[in-house]
Amino acid sequence: MEWKPQKSSSNPLHLEITNYMKKKILNGEWTIGTKIPSQRILANQFEVNRSTIVTALDELSADGLVESKVGSGTWVVNNTWSLLASTPPPDWISYVRSGIHQPNIGIIQKINEAEAYPNIIRLGTGELSPDLLPNEQTKKFLQIDVNDSLSLSYQEPKGSLELRETISHYLKRKGIEAAPASILIVSGALQALQLISIGLLKRGSVIFHETPSYLNSVHVFQSAGMNLFGIPLDNEGIKYESIGRLKRQHHASLLYTIPSFHNPTGNLMSEKRRHQLLEVCKKEALPIIEDDVYGELWLDSPPPKPLKANDKQGNVLYIGSVSKSLSPGLRIGWIVGPEPVIDRLADIKMQTDYGSSSLSQYVVNKWMKDELYEDYLNQVRVELKSRRDYTVEILNTYFSDIAVWNIPKGGFYIWLQIQSNISIQKLFELALKEGILLNPGTVYDKNEQRHLRLSYSFASLAELEEGLIRLSELIKGLK
Ligand SMILES: Cc1ncc(COP(=O)(O)O)c(C=O)c1O
Numbered sequence: 001m002e003w004k005p006q007k008s009s010s011n012p013l014h015l016e017i018t019n020y021m022k023k024k025i026l027n028g029e030w031t032i033g034t035k036i037p038s039q040r041i042l043a044n045q046f047e048v049n050r051s052t053i054v055t056a057l058d059e060l061s062a063d064g065l066v067e068s069k070v071g072s073g074t075w076v077v078n079n080t081w082s083l084l085a086s087t088p089p090p091d092w093i094s095y096v097r098s099g100i101h102q103p104n105i106g107i108i109q110k111i112n113e114a115e116a117y118p119n120i121i122r123l124g125t126g127e128l129s130p131d132l133l134p135n136e137q138t139k140k141f142l143q144i145d146v147n148d149s150l151s152l153s154y155q156e157p158k159g160s161l162e163l164r165e166t167i168s169h170y171l172k173r174k175g176i177e178a179a180p181a182s183i184l185i186v187s188g189a190l191q192a193l194q195l196i197s198i199g200l201l202k203r204g205s206v207i208f209h210e211t212p213s214y215l216n217s218v219h220v221f222q223s224a225g226m227n228l229f230g231i232p233l234d235n236e237g238i239k240y241e242s243i244g245r246l247k248r249q250h251h252a253s254l255l256y257t258i259p260s261f262h263n264p265t266g267n268l269m270s271e272k273r274r275h276q277l278l279e280v281c282k283k284e285a286l287p288i289i290e291d292d293v294y295g296e297l298w299l300d301s302p303p304p305k306p307l308k309a310n311d312k313q314g315n316v317l318y319i320g321s322v323s324k325s326l327s328p329g330l331r332i333g334w335i336v337g338p339e340p341v342i343d344r345l346a347d348i349k350m351q352t353d354y355g356s357s358s359l360s361q362y363v364v365n366k367w368m369k370d371e372l373y374e375d376y377l378n379q380v381r382v383e384l385k386s387r388r389d390y391t392v393e394i395l396n397t398y399f400s401d402i403a404v405w406n407i408p409k410g411g412f413y414i415w416l417q418i419q420s421n422i423s424i425q426k427l428f429e430l431a432l433k434e435g436i437l438l439n440p441g442t443v444y445d446k447n448e449q450r451h452l453r454l455s456y457s458f459a460s461l462a463e464l465e466e467g468l469i470r471l472s473e474l475i476k477g478l479k
Pocket residue numbers: 126187188189190191214258263291293321322323324328332333
């Protein structure tokens with residue numbers, strides 16, 4: 001909700017809020033059955049006292065438009081159309097409940113909502129801070145020269161040829177041989193997963209992944225009727241020894257892995273483990289999805305080559321994206337694989353969105369086609385490294401008696417394991433009340449009841465310090 005009451009208005013604040021909500025109910029934006037956000041959230045959003053919200057809701061209730069149930073919240077129960085019409089309006093809430101795609105898990109819905117709160121300190125957000133994103137250079141690219149070609153048309157099914165040629169060159173530096181015909185431009189890595197789930201797999205298929213994993217935080221495969229199966233990780237990466245046995249036992253169709261700077265643990269798969277994993281998957285004819293969205297964000301030394309670089313059999317579908325390194329908002333990623341697979345996914349993409357934004361593809365091509373991208377990445381690495389070191393220093397000072405962690409060699413995340421048996425859910429709620437937003441480990445594996453995914457990429461240094469010190473006090477208070 002962008003709207004806020006005008007404090008300069010001659011109307012009392014609660015009346016402005018009542019009128020705003022009434023309008024939403026009367027024009028059908030809040031249909032019957034809609035749950036109104038909690039008083040705390042509304043007070044936060046509208047920057048007013050909670051008592052103002054209570055008064056506004058009382059008025060709506062007196063008009064018969066909303067009803068509150070103790071402990072469960074306030075709901076829209078009427079609108080003027082429902083009072084006037086002889087047939088009831090459609091029951092949108094039942095449509096919403098029966099949609100095929102699963103909703104986000106509750107805690108992620110809360111995180112997504114709370115990210116918009118003013119002055120919130122985001123200690124878990126998985127993106128670069130706006131200060132680190134290259135706005136000035138990107139603005140220059142957008143001052144498009146009259147002599148430059150710019151396509152405003154639909155692009156070909158696999159995406160702009162210029163960009164695919166650029167990515168083909170870029171991948172060569174990582175040891176990956178991929179002709180433009182084997183590359184599909186997608187609207188972010190998440191879309192690559194979506195296309196794979198509906199384009200290559202049957203309902204009921206089983207997907208192996210590291211546990212914990214980013215994959216548990218989105219419902220891409222589950223919504224398409226597939227089942228996830230977690231395989232443990234150690235410091236060298238996913239444990240490969242049991243994969244053969246488990247594949248035969250569970251008839252797995254694919255293995256999804258994030259070898260470099262894994263989300264959420266920050267782990268880096270060793271070179272040896274990469275070879276072992278490739279070997280076992282080759283032997284078991286188990287295709288791999290390699291998610292390399294963090295691969296450029298090494299802080300100490302470059303990671304081993306991607307699995308795809310040593311895949312001579314077309315066993316690996318390789319996913320990259322500019323979201324974590326250059327801009328999540330441009331929504332550009334790529335998937336590399338055998339041509340028939342890429343053709344199939346391109347055909348589905350055409351049926352889904354007719355291709356990614358041509359303007360975004362133009363900008364990403366400008367960035368990636370020469371040295372500029374590498375120069376920029378070097379700056380980002382320096383910044384991220386100093387943020388990581390700063391965060392580790394704070395952890396050493398304030399967390400050494402309450403938690404353990406590994407120092408990541410790249411990416412954004414520190415996987416913090418709290419030593420005492422406190423409730424992570426309670427910690428999340430308490431921290432949120434104090435203006436600190438956390439990513440509990442349960443988002444990435446429901447059994448990870450003692451972990452937080454900390455991120456040093458988004459909050460400012462001052463926020464990291466303030467937020468982490470307050471977090472350490474909260475944890476100690478809960479012990
Ligand atoms: C491992 C991993 N893959 C994919 C994504 C989604 O990336 P994109 O913004 O390119 O869709 C994320 C975002 O958090 C991620 O952590």
